[in-house]
Amino acid sequence: MSHRLLVPITIFFLLSGAILSAQNYTTTGLSSDWNDANAWICSGGGCNNKPFPNRSVSNSTITINHTIFYNDPISLNNKAKLIIGNNAKLTTISNLNISSGSSLTVNQGQIEIGPGVLNNSGTITLTNAFFFKNGNIINDGSIILSSQMRPITILFIP
16 A cells, blocks of 8 residues: 555544544533533533533534533534523623534523623524523624514614
């Protein structure tokens, strides 16, 4: 086997291993502090080193099913997903950055952001949601609003 063939195969396996080892996080309800490992169940590779999501998330899914608070900026990159479920609530007092290909979904839950900037280049989907934003919104992506049984409440405070 030639060395030219080994290099692409090696690169493929290195990259596919990184993709397969992405962490996925789901809240437990045991803590409302984002930085508390007890607040999360982590699945995927590397959970012992990262028991809770850090401020920059790539190629992972964060599912919030309880009330949780975070005071640092959150950046969703490289197909990251932040999902806030039924009766759950995320409160963050800093920026939320959603890159192209990443998404925020609030389905019958609540999100409160700010003061800080919401930078959206990805997709925000709000279904029967409460969305409160204190500060600026820069939207270069899409925001999808859907209401099936109850109204969507959106409050912006500049």
